[in-house]
Amino acid sequence: MKRPISSSELRFAQRWKSGASVPRRGEKNIAGFSPRQTLGLKAIRIQATSAALKGRLFHGIVKAIAILGFVLSRLDLSSAQVTFERILNSSKEPHNWLTYSGDYSGKRFSALDQINAANAKTLVAKWVYQTGATGKFETTPLVVDGILYATAPDNRAFALDARSGRPIWLYQRQVPSDIRPCCGRVNRGMAILGDKVIFGTLDAHVIALDAKTGAVRWDVEAADYRIGHSFTVAPLAVKNLIIIGVSGGEYGIRGFIDAYDADSGQRKWRFYTVPGPGEPGHDTWGGESWKVGGAPAWNTGTYDPATNQIFWPTGNPAPSNRGAGRVGDNLYSNSLLALNVETGKLNWYLQLTKHDEHDWDATQVPILIDKDGKKLIAQADRNGYFYVIDRTNGKLISATPYGKTTWSDSKDADGRPVANKNASPTLEGHTVCPGALGSTNFMPPTYDPQTGLFYVTSRDQCDIFSTAPQPYEPGHAFYGSAYFPSEEAEPYLGFLKAIDPVTGEIKQKFQHTSPTWSGTLSTAGGLVFSGDAEGNFIAFDASSLKPLWHFQMGGAVYAGPMGYSVDGKEYVAIAAGNAIYAFGLP
């Protein structure tokens, strides 16, 4: 149900675009040469040649200058376009936050330092924006030149004045009544490219909205939501492509990663994360199990311009907790994939959990780190291991536990942890650590180039896994086993951990009152920001992880923070409860 529109929002009512509206395909880019601009140029010529009298000439010149100014100001809009080059060089504009993780490397690091360890204790809330949505609020906002863009539960998207939190436009697409998305009606954010913001919907559409008005520019149905497909991921814009991965590992979908042309919405490629007959890896699925193999791709990957590759992580094989029907490694579930961004061709893969039976999606942001001349990827995986990978070839360098794990006591020739015999679910139930929620989950980690540390939210919880075979039925839950917290392991513990990405050593940790789903942000001000399950937003000293400041937001955090500045004033923003909060110095 939509919330009632308040009187102060009435003037935006006309801009509240219904998802039922017809997409305006192929509409001209507003900052290109529109008919209005051509008219403006013509007017100058007419005025200049027809002026006979000095006064009229003077008047004409004044008018021409005014019009020219108008035209130039219109043309100048093109500089406000978010081009691929701008995202590529996002470090040159630290006041903006142009992509889910802040930049293509996935570091979620803000180079702003006005808010720092010395003054963080004076932070205050600058504004709050209530979305009216309910349920887990997982979005990371984008900010471009003073405008904040974000998504919210139930297919909402909106743009706000990033100084005041006042809405500029609101969009909501009707959620079908027969939809049952797993894990909440969530969305983690959008991509911006050109003059459009692009996001995926719970009913598996990819929608491009006009960044200025929220009007639908194109709308593509990527897959059928009725058999369990949905989008919850923030897409990644690379070159002229919008990369997006599907959700639905709990329904026995066949996972995929898509690339769409940003101008037209035309699909350019699709990479199925479960290989079909005749494709390499197909033989890692027993019988016909590949058809319902899952392997969704529901968290945002990263991009390496040097090799023109995207690194995209994948999720659990289906059924998520029962391996009996799918003998084999089940490629490319729970893997890190390196794909050519233009063709979607697989360059290499590294499967982090083989033949998973514990719902340990590898869907964590793979952070690109250059250290001591090495080109690395660091990924804190849901299975409890911190993986360091050579991104030039996909070879594993190290896998080190960073949380409580009991499922593996050996490694294979590649150095990957291998499940021990006792790790599989049993009928009577069997305790395994980490539990199904994992040592971490989708909450974004951060890498701080100043401290050289990788920060991640982690959870120590063990679950009892008990088999519960379910037949595949299209659109139905397809887990194959039950899991619930093991009493012996209570209480569950939650941490913010700082890991040395070279050695995997835990350098610092902060224990929360209970496990949190908040992501993290590091800043050049020597700070790490994160939230807790009790609703606090916290600024930590990046070296000691001592809390320097906190604010009670009144709702649990399920999102990653981000930073921006407007008019030279730095802000840190986060989604919590049903609202977006922005903080700054008094």
Place this chain on the structure above:
Amino acid sequence: MFPGHGGRRSILYSANKAFLKALAMLALPLSMAAQNPFKGDSSAAKAGEYEFRINCALCHGLGAHGGGRGPDLTRAQKKHTHNDAEMFQVISNGIPGTAMPANGTNGQGVGMTETEIWQIITYIRSQEAKAAATSSGDAAHGRELFFGDGNCSMCHMVDGKGGRLGPDLTGVGGSRTREALIDSIRNPSRRLAWGLTEPTKEFPQEYETVTAVTANGKEIKGVAMNEDGFTVQIMDQSEHIHLLQKDKLKSFQKSRESMMPKYEPDTLSDKEVDDIVAFLASLGAK
């Protein structure tokens, strides 16, 4: 249809869909018309057992015998439902004011289809026949002990009478097994009252023992009513509520050792414990 799985269930499912469709055509509200299409069907009960494990066992325990969070559903008499149709409503919509969520709203997992809910109900009904015998204790004597020599009411309330330091036990007889109640009396620290994990958590309700020492050296010992990283709300043994900022304290310690004394057989005999449990059970059956 994925070959090799569930052919039989598929037929059942189709039959059920036809049934529901027929209902829809009669335009009867589901709540009025709903009857369990699988009543007494043992294969549906088996499918329901697995669905129960996935969706319900977190609180109600494997085998539906109740857990630390949810009632024992093998008891024939339920507090909130009297028939299958009401049970369907409770599973679909939850029970406001309790930890029982509406189907599909806890933010984790997919939720259940109508077919799956009916299978679960069929499973629960199939378990009721095997329900454990109720307590043989003397409820009237149990009441005397509860409010008298047992000292239970110093910390626990029943029907508005008693203390506040421990959980109100008015409804506990309807939501916990006899074994769980006996265990809670004999080994109170083995399982503190279990809180709910996120996202349904508002209060931890775990009755952890906390000891805080203020800046001027005053010790406050009690149970945590709520807590976050920076503040704690404590009820002390005199039922005073203290609202404290952790960074202003000299020390702050939490313990999973319950403030409730461990009742050994020399304090309360097995018969006396049985009587108290019978008293609590008699309340829950109201």
